[in-house]
Amino acid sequence: MRLQDLLRFSLKTITSYPARSFLIILAMALGVAAVIILTALGDGARQYVVNEFSSIGTNLIIVLPGRSETAGSFPGAVMGQTSRDLTLDDAHWVGRLPQVRRYAPLNVGVAELSAAGKLREVTLMGTTADIFPIRHMKLSQGKFLSSADESSAQIVLGAKIAQEFFPDGNVLGQRVRLSDRRFLVTGVMAEQGESMGYNSDELVIIPIQHAQTLLNTNSLFRLLIEIRHHGEIDNAREAIRQTLIRRHDGEDDVTVIAHDAVLATFERILRALTLGVAGIAVISLAVAGILVMNVMLVSVSQRTAEIGLLKAIGTPAAVIRYIFLAEAVWLSLAGALAGFILGQAGSWALRLAYPLLPAWPPLWANFAGVGVAVLAGVLAGLLPAIRAAKLDPVDALGKR
Amino acid sequence: MIQLQGITRIFHMGDQAIHALDHIDLTIDSGEYVSIMGPSGSGKSTLLNVIGLLDRPDSGHYLLDGRDVTALSETEQAQVRREKIGFVFQSFHLIPRLTAAENIEIPLILTGMPSIERKERIAETLQAFNLSDRAHHRPAELSGGQRQRVAIARATILRPTALLADEPTGNLDHRIGSEVATLLEALNQTGTTLIVVTHDRELALRARRRVAMHDGRIETDEQ
Known part of the structure; x- marks a missing residue:
């Protein structure tokens, strides 16, 4: 029997039982579509998180004072010295590196804020104007520290604090007291809620020098650095470290973290999640495979007389096996194709419904969905095909 | 030539x-042209199944x-069946989803004959069996006599040496049955060995050689 005749003969069988074939193809298609749509969803979520993180800045490097390494002891400890402070001067030096686009030194503390006869404790952040572009923070009104007056006593209030102290909305130009110092309100932050561990709505921002005086410290809490190109992040990290070591008399007593590392962890987690979801979808494909097997087995018993006839007119057992296998292949191919189209349509609908979510099924998921469907179909067709080929022709023809 | 020597077939029931x-x-x-007669269960x-290698x-x-x-x-037996033996059954055994022409085509497909050659051969055969106008009808749309003609056409399209018919007229009325018998005899005239198994005395008597069976043995064998 020629291959094309085999394929034509089995295709004819499939089209002759439209309801039966439709149900099998539907089951297969739903399985494949599930794989594609679920992986699109998972991968979309991953992409979304990656994009969000990038907006915070994958070009971000954070410097903390002190060495966060438990192993190894730096020589200073042996000689009775404490680690050196990370100073504002250090920050300025780092800021001169060619890789650095902008930087923002950071001091954080708690102080009492009083104005208009009200009093409350607030978290204060001392920094420079560059913190806004670096952290993608926005002001709803006013401004903060135009570079000309870096040392003037200005304050920016968080949205909630501004609302609490000045419910009438007349905030700009008001005078407030922070601890025992007086500040001029020059801006109010836009509502942002929680971000990276701070609730910026309940924060006040003052210039770094004032914060250091107020908190009575010379050491920075953090130094945030945005570099120019993501590609040179490792190089920039090393340059920053070397600069600080030089300034600290050769002592490696700061920790330099690339924001990247956090992102990579998130990406790993979401990738694992996508694989897990895809795994669950593959199970639905296996179920579809078993359905194919069931229907094929029923088909074999319904077509016993036909199989008997085929044997009587001299069809070898192998050819009968091929005929039934070819049917399974057709069904699963049709199911896989329909599922592929359904899956693409589903992902498209997802993207339409949630424009923020880049729900594109990854390439491997398309191949895996279609491949597993065809494989499951063929495996499921194997048992019925073998059973058909084994039928005794005399019994099959219904003879006594 | 068919030669059976000491053939025994035992079925176990309990x-x-x-x-x-x-x-x-x-x-x-x-x-x-041989007819084999006998009551049910006479073997x-x-x-016929043994002769047909089923x-x-x-x-x-x-x-x-x-x-x-x-x-x-x-x-190997399947190949011998394909090349040397044609079967005609009481219940025709046509594949219901295929047309008359497609049913006749199956043995040709099995030999791997190219499609163009098959078409010619089928057209000739349909003509010979007077089925040309029924080529694209499914079995359900054919009369009993037409169905049996399609079945005979399928059995003989590869020109087997022996044609084995099991109650070929059993599902047909007298007149149509007689026509089918005439058709089988015509094929026998062209040299095909014809073996007909039947209950029907009238059909059996048409054969030149008549074998009667009883309880698995040959009772009489008349020329």
Whole structure:
């Protein structure tokens, strides 16, 4: 029997039982579509998180004072010295590196804020104007520290604090007291809620020098650095470290973290999640495979007389096996194709419904969905095909 | 030529052994017209199945055109069936989803004949069996006589040496049955060995050689 005749003969069988074939193809298609749509969803979520993180800045490097390494002891400890402070001067030096686009030194503390006869404790952040572009923070009104007056006593209030102290909305130009110092309100932050561990709505921002005086410290809490190109992040990290070591008399007593590392962890987690979801979808494909097997087995018993006839007119057992296998292949191919189209349509609908979510099924998921469907179909067709080929022709023809 | 030597076929029903064929010796020359008669359970259908290589005897030898076919593998037997034997059944055994032409085509497909050649051959055959106007009808749309003609066309399209018919007129009325018998006899005239198994005395008597069976044995064998 020629291959094309085999394929034509089995295709004819499939089209002759439209309801039966439709149900099998539907089951297969739903399985494949599930794989594609679920992986699109998972991968979309991953992409979304990656994009969000990038907006915070994958070009971000954070410097903390002190060495966060438990192993190894730096020589200073042996000689009775404490680690050196990370100073504002250090920050300025780092800021001169060619890789650095902008930087923002950071001091954080708690102080009492009083104005208009009200009093409350607030978290204060001392920094420079560059913190806004670096952290993608926005002001709803006013401004903060135009570079000309870096040392003037200005304050920016968080949205909630501004609302609490000045419910009438007349905030700009008001005078407030922070601890025992007086500040001029020059801006109010836009509502942002929680971000990276701070609730910026309940924060006040003052210039770094004032914060250091107020908190009575010379050491920075953090130094945030945005570099120019993501590609040179490792190089920039090393340059920053070397600069600080030089300034600290050769002592490696700061920790330099690339924001990247956090992102990579998130990406790993979401990738694992996508694989897990895809795994669950593959199970639905296996179920579809078993359905194919069931229907094929029923088909074999319904077509016993036909199989008997085929044997009587001299069809070898192998050819009968091929005929039934070819049917399974057709069904699963049709199911896989329909599922592929359904899956693409589903992902498209997802993207339409949630424009923020880049729900594109990854390439491997398309191949895996279609491949597993065809494989499951063929495996499921194997048992019925073998059973058909084994039928005794005399019994099959219904003879006594 | 069909030569059966000491063919025995035993069926087991519970602990009882039934000799469907009990040491049958039978020789049928090429081109003969033989009818096999007998009551139900006499073994006539089993005999036809053994001759048609659908059933294997438990003992004895079967030589087809001088070759011992009893010991052939299943695949080899399938090839012998395809090339040398045509079957005609009481219930026609047409594939319901295929048209008359497609049913007739199946044996040709099995040989791997190219499609163009097949088309020619089918057209000729349909013509010969007076089925040309029924080519694209499915079995359900054909009369009993037409169905049996399609079945006979399918059985003979590869020009087998022997045509085995099991109650070929059993599902047909008298007039149509007689026409089918005439058609089979015409094929016999062209040299095909014709073996007909039947209950029907009238059909059996048309044969030149008449074998009567009883309890798995040949009772009479008249020329």
